[in-house]
Amino acid sequence: MYLFETRVPPGRTRPWSPAEVSAAVRERGGQISAIYLQKLLTGERTDPTARYLRPLAEFFGVRLSWFYAEPDEELGAEESGQTVTLADVSALADPGVRQVVRSFVALSPPSRLAVQELIQAALRAEGKTAAGHNSLGD
Structure with missing residues (x-):
């Protein structure tokens, strides 16, 4: 888009x-x-x-x-x-997404890994995948 x-x-x-x-x-x-x-x-x-x-x-x-x-x-x-x-x-x-990307890029590799792990944990807690879909296929 x-x-x-x-x-x-x-x-x-x-x-x-x-x-x-x-x-x-x-x-x-x-x-x-x-x-x-x-x-x-x-x-x-x-x-x-x-x-x-x-x-x-x-x-x-x-x-x-x-x-x-x-x-x-x-x-x-x-x-x-x-x-x-x-x-x-x-x-x-989305301006918010671009800001997150710019912030993420400024981090060190270990900090990036920590952020990625945090995002994955949040997605699992919400029953979602990285694509934003429900892990049950919805």
């Missing part, structure tokens, strides 16, 4: 719709349906292939690698090539 919300078309305040992006990608010779984009945005579909990501990267004016985590001090990514879904990226649109 991040690119849809932050790459607003010139002259308007509302973000791109999946239908608008789909049409623009098709005009440029790509293939991606509005329904598929909507499923990516809601997290119903994850891990799109480069076949879909290339035209999206071109449309939004970002490098293809933008869709994948790379070693980056700001984000604290540990492994190159780790897939990042659009749902993951949309979480970063």
Whole structure:
């Protein structure tokens, strides 16, 4: 959702719709349906292939690698090539989440581990997983 919300078309305040992006990608010779984009945005579909990501990267004016985590001090990514879904990226649109990430990155490795363990304990106590779903599958 991040690119849809932050790459607003010139002259308007509302973000791109999946239908608008789909049409623009098709005009440029790509293939991606509005329904598929909507499923990516809601997290119903994850891990799109480069076949879909290339035209999206071109449309939004970002490098293809933008869709994948790379070693980056700001984000604290540990492994190159780790897939990042659009749902993951949309979480970063929240200013509170960005502040937590910036604070986390400033910590030492032992402190980061302690924070990760604390988060995992809190998730277990609430019956949730890191994805935010109930551990019973809800």
